[in-house]
Amino acid sequence: MSHATTDAAPQPAGNANLLLVLLKARTFIALIVVFAFFAFAAPNFLSSANMVIMSKHVALNAFLAIGMTFVIISGGIDLSVGSIVGLCGMVAGWLMLHGIDPGFGWTMHFNTIEICLIVMAVGAFIGAINGFLITKLNVAPFIATLGTLYVCRGAAMLFSDGRTFPNLTGNPEYGSHTFRLIGAGSFLGLPISIWMLIAVAVVAAYISRRTPLGRYIYAVGGNERGAALSGVKVNQIKMFVYMFSGLCAALVGLIISSQLVAAHPATGQTFELNAIAAAVLGGTSMSGGRGRIGGTIVGAFVIGVLSDGLVMMGVSSFWQTVIKGLVIIAAVVVDQAQQKLQARVALQAEAALGK
């Protein structure tokens, strides 16, 4: 990028535009660079087995990051997603092993689809609690979701007194034996969880670009007062983003418990931070109003490829953490530079018109 600056100095406008294109594509460029680096440096990095494993890792973070992106664009934050992952995994495990006992002397058991729907409803419900605290009770998003973070984690522990639900293989009698497929199955060569990610990402991208709901999410994050005066139902929009984020977390809970064939209450700790990192790396502004689903997914891939690649190279996990942190900081610094440049280019265009 420094190359571009020195190179095209005689044509300031063209130079700025080229630089802007490079800056806009920076996360993508970063992904290519990281990918190319590990292709050379890490043995077996390009093997298809490794690709599948890596994409499964990335998918988990990407789900959370998509939900997080909507929340951050709307001007909020959702710290509770990691705990929702844990709690939803436990709910799934409980339903598989014990079913529900309504107290009539018999027990309801569920098939895989029903379990998925119930768990997703639980995730969305916790998101709704977040939304309710934030919109109706005026709790700051940071605090409200921090509270639900603790509550959900504690609730997950209470499910099993802190123990793991093992052997979630399901029971063909109840139709829950297919539960394993969520994490282990594949379709047309791609794991099911990747197909789910593609579906969620397409829906989320569609919502953000082509529906009034998406437009309102951006407007609320950009200027809540202005949006409200324009007739946007701010509370409904906020409710939606937190519920959607909870739903995404529930999906991750399902996938993890299926992959591990077990549910552990501590699953998902610090996942929320990875999700925030992916969103920020993808160009989402923490002050709201700006961000792209596509950017977030690329961001999730950068983080995922980076950590898996470093593992394969045998870099110590302590250094991995340091490197991840540096990458995130660098991303935000570059993002600020892009914003400044973008504003300047737009101003120049409008000023030129004014003359």
Added chain:
Amino acid sequence: MSAERHPVGLRIRGGTKVYPGTRALKAVDFDLRMGAVNVLVGENGAGKSTMMKVIAGVEQLTEGQVLMDGAEVRFNGTDEARRHGIGIVFQELNLFPNMTVAENIFINREITRGRVDIDMSAQREETRKLMRRLEHDIDPDAMVGDLRVGQQQIVEIAKSLAQDARVLILDEPTSALSAAEVEILFRVIADLKRQGVGIVYISHRLEELIRIGDYITVLRDGAITGARSMQGVDVDWIVRAMIGEASKDFAKEVEHDYGAEIFRAEDVTLPRIGGGMAVDHVSMALRAGEILGVYGLMGAGRSEFLECVIGRHPHAGGSFFVDGRPLKARSVAGRIRRGIALIPEDRKNDGLVQMLSIRENMTLSSLGAFTTGFHMNLSKERGTVRDFVRRLTVKIASMENPVSSLSGGNQQKVVIGKALMTRPRVLLMDEPSRGIDIGAKAEVFRTMRKLAADGLGIIFVTSDIEELMALSDRIVVMSNGRVTGEFDRRQATETAVIAASAKGHAPANMPPANMPKEEIA
């Protein structure tokens, strides 16, 4: 009033200031005389505030220089200007509502013991002295947020006094003050003059300027159109210099008849934070095709009334009727659907989402028109935006640029476009000409005329009396949250309107709420 008695303390030579999209100052030469009141006058957007911001170090000149005592100075911030003895009282209050009066007055210049420990009692004592000088009884420990706007203005003035400024700039200091408070302020100004302080006084109240000013400078459209000593200056001269020979002509081009009553508000109330009523049992009616001007001083409750109509305040009382049918919707969206649209006063914070594009801002209130089910037709959206951009003559390079890159006038047109896209029956405009240049202003007014001729009802709020007289078909005056006067366009005189707007601000013997309207008209 010779030049020797009032030496020039600060000069601007060839001062030019360019903002994106506009030239706010065009090679101005300005002399600031010490020990005198230098009056600065001009329309909204003429460049007065910009020039003062340059002197106070808030903005820097694009070209030209500022000279103090013959040497060029360049202020890169307010504290540099402050070190040269320049104090400014901004039009928008720059106070911290969460801090006490004393803390505000000594912000960034705290009286300390050993540079660490703030000497609260000394600050309190100083504040009390300042307040005595300003003949006000404001507790140094009161929270600024709890004070009336007028009292806050006094605090702002006290803050500048505390800095022992050699040059004191007062940008519309009296806009929120009562008559008695204005008298006190004038006494303080006279006192400062005797001490040799050079005062710059910006105001829209022409009589006030003639009374207090020693020198006058008139700005129009970023250029100085008149500068002289105040002797022999009358209102006519000022107005001519302000608006030029070709007086602005907003007069009706076509006469049209008004339709049936399109909107009525009955008994609207809105409690004020900290007691009292911001909107106090206001009723008014509007006919189709009519432009109703609402005039009043700052804090008279005009904007709050419009906000009640659009549904921003859920706890507001009263009832509204559109086309004779009661308006039951409580939400802003519901009211927009019933044909009410608001163009807010504060473009930046209420009117626009700065980081979104021009297109996204314009359609924000009317996305339903481009949506089937939940799918938005983006090309239809672009087509409609293009159409409105042309109709409203918005000057833009691309509708995808962020709206923040536009000049004030073009931003205002985007806000108007947003309101019109909802196909309103009643358009509420809050200070539609604030902060936009004269060309854009004329276009906005032309648009208003055209909309009214098309059968829209328009209620517009303004503090510019000329604008009010020229545009309104009917005038309602508000003061202290109440309606204090109602005039037909043909009968209204500036004096009567201003008299009505001062009602309730009288120092003693507040007139009763139900004062008969005939008395004013």
